[in-house]
Amino acid sequence: MQLVIFDIDGTLTNTNKIDENCFVRTFALEFGIFGINTNWAEYAYTTDSGITQQIFQEKLQRLPANEELIRLKAGFISLLQEAFINNQDLFSEILGSANILAKLQLDPDWCVAIATGGWRESAKLKLQKANLQIEGIPLASANDALSREDIVRTAIIKAENVYQVEKFQKVVFVGDGVWDVKAAYKLSIAFMGIGNNKLINIGATKVIQDFTNLDDFMTILQDA
Secondary structure, three states: OEEEEEOOEOOOEOOHHHHHHHHHHHHHHHHOOOOOOOOHHHOOOOOHHHHHHHHHHHHHOOOOOHHHHHHHHHHHHHHHHHHHHHOHHHHOEOOOHHHHHHHHHHOOOEEEEEEOOOOHHHHHHHHHHOOOOOOOOOEEOOOOOOOHHHHHHHHHHHHHHHHOOOOOOEEEEEEOOHHHHHHHHHHOOEEEEEOOHHHHHHOOOOEEOOOOOHHHHHHHHHHO
């Protein structure tokens, strides 16, 4: 049995821009924190949990309390819901992603999991607003770990438990960020890039633009 793991923002959903916008605004509205560096690659951990910790340490010289994390997530969700009401197009699927997920869930050779650097709560909201069916698919998020590789590792463990597989013959991570390539490298698993040809420059061997060509995707997945 083989496992394919999908990132969310920029991979399954076109939500990178609105996610960043609402994330930054939440810090301003909830904690009066402004001037946040949005070059996420410069953070020690490119995940909502890791970025949040670093912002608190740099701006307030301390880690966030549990109550503050609850406030942060609630405010973030509220802004995302407001944005969806104003413009549903901000939460569209990457072309073909719904079809790919449906196809893979019926494929006897492949299992599916999701690993996102975002919070679990916001991840599920964005997938729902993009009309992606993920019921039964194991999901790991920033709620589970600080580092991207630990989140992907958690997704693998969750998938082993859900699908009752002792060890997958092959694991392929599909993502759009530099941090996704690095996580796959650190975990010694296969990688497929999407929507970002610059990933070729840092080691990705295959980058597709979207999921519209099902046959091509399945061929690349098998050869990854």
